[in-house]
Amino acid sequence: MQWRMFHVPLHLFLQNGAVMRINLKLFATFRVGRFSAEAREYPPGTPVAAVIRDLRIPEEQIGMIMLNNRHAEPDQQLHEGDNLALFPLVGGG
Amino acid sequence: MDKIIRVNMTDLSTKVETVPSAWAGLGGRALTSTIVAAEVPPTCHALGPNNKLVFAPGLLTGTPAANSGRLSAGAKSPLTGTIKESNAGGTAAQMLARLGIKALIIEGLPKGEAWYSLHVSTDGVTIQEETELVGRGNFAVVEAVEARLGKKTGILTIGPAGEMKMTAANISVKDPDSKIRSHGRGGLGAVMGSKKIKFISIDDKGAPGVKIADPEKFKTAARTFAKALLDHPVSGEGLPTYGTNVLVNILNEAGGLPTRNFTHGQFAAHEKICGETMHDTIVARGGKPKHGCHAGCIIQCSQVYPDKEGKYVTSGFEYETIWGLGADCCVDNLDDIALADNIMDDIGIDSIETAVMFGVAMEAGILPFGDGKGIIRLLKEEIGKGTPLGRILGGGAGSVGKAFGVTRVPVVKNQGIPAYDPRSVKGIGITYATSTMGADHTSGYTIATNILNVGGYVDPLKKDGQVELSRNLQIATAAVDSTGMCIFIAFPALDIPECLPALIDMINARFGIALTGDDVIELGKYILKTERQFNIEAGFTKADDRLPEFFNVEPVPPHNVVWDFSGEEIDEFWNF
Numbered sequence: 001m002q003w004r005m006f007h008v009p010l011h012l013f014l015q016n017g018a019v020m021r022i023n024l025k026l027f028a029t030f031r032v033g034r035f036s037a038e039a040r041e042y043p044p045g046t047p048v049a050a051v052i053r054d055l056r057i058p059e060e061q062i063g064m065i066m067l068n069n070r071h072a073e074p075d076q077q078l079h080e081g082d083n084l085a086l087f088p089l090v091g092g093g
Numbered sequence: 094m095d096k097i098i099r100v101n102m103t104d105l106s107t108k109v110e111t112v113p114s115a116w117a118g119l120g121g122r123a124l125t126s127t128i129v130a131a132e133v134p135p136t137c138h139a140l141g142p143n144n145k146l147v148f149a150p151g152l153l154t155g156t157p158a159a160n161s162g163r164l165s166a167g168a169k170s171p172l173t174g175t176i177k178e179s180n181a182g183g184t185a186a187q188m189l190a191r192l193g194i195k196a197l198i199i200e201g202l203p204k205g206e207a208w209y210s211l212h213v214s215t216d217g218v219t220i221q222e223e224t225e226l227v228g229r230g231n232f233a234v235v236e237a238v239e240a241r242l243g244k245k246t247g248i249l250t251i252g253p254a255g256e257m258k259m260t261a262a263n264i265s266v267k268d269p270d271s272k273i274r275s276h277g278r279g280g281l282g283a284v285m286g287s288k289k290i291k292f293i294s295i296d297d298k299g300a301p302g303v304k305i306a307d308p309e310k311f312k313t314a315a316r317t318f319a320k321a322l323l324d325h326p327v328s329g330e331g332l333p334t335y336g337t338n339v340l341v342n343i344l345n346e347a348g349g350l351p352t353r354n355f356t357h358g359q360f361a362a363h364e365k366i367c368g369e370t371m372h373d374t375i376v377a378r379g380g381k382p383k384h385g386c387h388a389g390c391i392i393q394c395s396q397v398y399p400d401k402e403g404k405y406v407t408s409g410f411e412y413e414t415i416w417g418l419g420a421d422c423c424v425d426n427l428d429d430i431a432l433a434d435n436i437m438d439d440i441g442i443d444s445i446e447t448a449v450m451f452g453v454a455m456e457a458g459i460l461p462f463g464d465g466k467g468i469i470r471l472l473k474e475e476i477g478k479g480t481p482l483g484r485i486l487g488g489g490a491g492s493v494g495k496a497f498g499v500t501r502v503p504v505v506k507n508q509g510i511p512a513y514d515p516r517s518v519k520g521i522g523i524t525y526a527t528s529t530m531g532a533d534h535t536s537g538y539t540i541a542t543n544i545l546n547v548g549g550y551v552d553p554l555k556k557d558g559q560v561e562l563s564r565n566l567q568i569a570t571a572a573v574d575s576t577g578m579c580i581f582i583a584f585p586a587l588d589i590p591e592c593l594p595a596l597i598d599m600i601n602a603r604f605g606i607a608l609t610g611d612d613v614i615e616l617g618k619y620i621l622k623t624e625r626q627f628n629i630e631a632g633f634t635k636a637d638d639r640l641p642e643f644f645n646v647e648p649v650p651p652h653n654v655v656w657d658f659s660g661e662e663i664d665e666f667w668n669f
Contacts, residue, residue: 027342028335028369036364063326064546069348069651071550085346089326091545091584092337092368092394092412093538 020044020080022051027087030057042078049074051084063089095195098218100211102288103142103201107218112195118604120152122178123575123620124196125167129176130623132198135631139171139280140258140287142202148189148249149197151577155190155303156311158599159319160579162187162387164266169631170279171287172260172446172489173506173531176627177279180574182386183266185293188247189213190577191300203289208256212242214296223291228253230439230477231265231273234292239271247295252441255282257479259487261446262286265438270397272408274386277443278508278533280489306605314598318582321592322391325585327547332394332581333383335368337412340512340540341419342367347544347553348651349517352420353462354452355503355510358517358649362425366415371398371427379403392581398431407434413534416512417448418468422455429465436472442487447472449509450490457497459486501643506531506633515640516649516656518543518553523563523658526638527666529624535580537567541587548587554652560665568617568669575616576600618669625667635664 019041026034034055042051048065052074064087065072078084095117097110119127125147137143146168153161164186170177189197192215203209210223226234234250247267254262262282263275276282305311323329331339341363344350348358364370375382375398383393386409397408410431418430437444451468454460459482460467475483485496490509494502503510508531515522520539525532534540539562543553551558566583573580576596586592597608628637644656 025346027346028331028339031369036369061326064343064544066346069346070554071347071546071552087343087346088331089546090331090335090339090343091327091541091547091581092332092335092340093535093540093580 018044020078022078022082022084024051025083025085027085028090029088030086044080045077047074048072048076048078048084051078052086055086057086061088063087095193098194098197098213100197100199100218100220101201102199102203102209102290105203105220107220109217116195118606119575120154120195121149121163121165121180121575121577122167122571123616124149125165125178126176126620126624128196128198129167129169130627133169135169135627137169139169139174140283144169144284144287146199146281146284146288147196149195150186150190152575152600153603154186154577156305156599156603157389158315159322159389159391160582161577162389163577163579164189164276165574166264166276166281168281168284170281170531171258171283172280173508174631175506175529175531175633176624177281177530178574179276179278179281181266181274181276182390182579183268183274184387185247185249185266185295186577187388188295188297188300191297191302192295193301199288199290202287208289208291210291211293212296213293215299226291228256231441232439235267235271235273238292238294242294242296244271247297248292250292250441251282251285251290252439253477253479254440254442254487255286256291257484257487258283258286259442259476259484260492261443261450261487261489263441263443265441268386268408269388270408273438274409275438275443277445279530280443282441303603305603307602311599311602314595314602317591318595318599319391321585321589321595322582325589327545327584328392328581332392335372336394336396336410338371338410338415339368340412341416342369343544344416344513345420347517349514349544349553350416350420351503351512351514353423354421354456354501355514356501356647356649358514358651360420360423363420365425366419366427366430368412371410371415374427375399384408390579392579394581400428406431407438410434411444413512414444414448417445418451418465421448421452422468423462424465424468425463426465429469433465433468433472436469436477440472440477442476445511446489446509449503449511450486450493453490453493453499453502454486456501457493457499459493459497501647502641504532505640506637508532513540514649516644516654517652519556519658520551520553520559520562522640522644522656523559523663523666524567526640526663527563528567529621529628536570537563538570538580538583539563539566541584547584554654556658556662560662564666564669567621568614570617571620572613572617575620635660638663638666
């Protein structure tokens, strides 16, 4: 799977006061030096890729993105109250 | 020269046979299923004199190929009534392969009440009467046999569950640290118990070893193969760090973690039992986060889980066990689950069947949901001692459901459904329904593609593509199960183009043959069709290739979905 990098348009950050809250969860090695779960604020319409970049997770390390319990793509836009979960490539059986 | 060893427990005789030419290119599951299909009457009683218990190392077992040390055990299953192959790590497979033993076939039943052990060496196999270890747990058997025959002895053993012919009983295999791996599924421990064999010891001193036809070609292919295993993030990093238990949080997030006897898809206390927590606990207590089940394993998905004092509790602590006693039974204490895992190893009972069974037992009111201490007590005091209740519990999920009138009983062909809800991960439901083994995630692990983005992506909540995905994986898995390879080589094999050709090159170099990828696919198809034919002759029809009714009518949160495949859609699986 190819992951493209997405730019967050600068004007989103310049919208005064417009913020949305998302619940962000990290798993496996992504927790190391970061956190397990945090509520975070971003400008409305921020795509998943921008959050990944904000966390300084290299895109090639992303194994799974789950948005509200469903698989998602990096270009999907986030909405108020979304639950976003990021996993490195891991597996079991 | 490779050979077949036959043990007849009716007249207590043994013989060494040459390998029939039709079996020469087979190993592992291909060989056990071929032998069982050829020699066991499909309608026989699995615990009667006509069933046979067959052990076979894989085609590459005993070579330096990474992760090739798995042993297949086959028979007619007393749990499912179908053909069964169950494979395990440990040291026995490589020892049998080095001894040139392509298969060990145990047939007949002894008269009388005596128990026996078998000893396998360069001299063939001998049968001894056993008195001291009858009734003992598997850890005591390993300790005693090592004291008698030496630390390096390979051991296959059954605990009290197998002796009592409980249909959830497993066969334990000594691992490199004198702990235990298991031929877990399908009640093969009961078959060994019916034949009155407490343990099999293996001494490979003076063994000829495995000859490789083209050593240079083998070395090159083995290097490429090992590199693929180490390069893939799942086999190279994820599995060694978190073990298979990393899946708790993944399935929970995907809403496919069966909880409270398959009534929910998420477990509120998932963080207490997840792989991340387990890893941190093991490290803090001075245990081993990674560990191999056999020499030559470079994935190291196993671990050694100690208690608060740093003392050994269990190893090979798998996602399915932790899911089952954890989420499905709502137990949020990893130490209780680890102790239960240790007891299951010791009494010799399948930790998947037993975990699914406890979910049903809790619904039946035998003990409350969340009662980890109650699970430990029932394992020790009822199942381990073979009380009437213990024998019902030791018969698995279906047995408890019948005895207590429970209708929500997650089994297919009477085998417990493991750790992935088929309503919210639909591909695995096709595998559960169609597997020749009864419900078995490993026979076509669609979780890779439905959930983990390995080998592409097929949406777990939609029906599209699931039958084809399961079919392709079941065919490939049947072939891989014949090589002696660990199933986790599938992760790199699905994603790294050099991996599978290197595996085939190793087989070709080992035997001096020229198999192609198509030949390997054909082998997989042959195995599935051979197994299915056995099941048809045993009386199974397509009506048995179905999930229990409750999956059709009870939506599972958070996605609130039901199992919505029609019978005709499921039956498409067999169109190959």
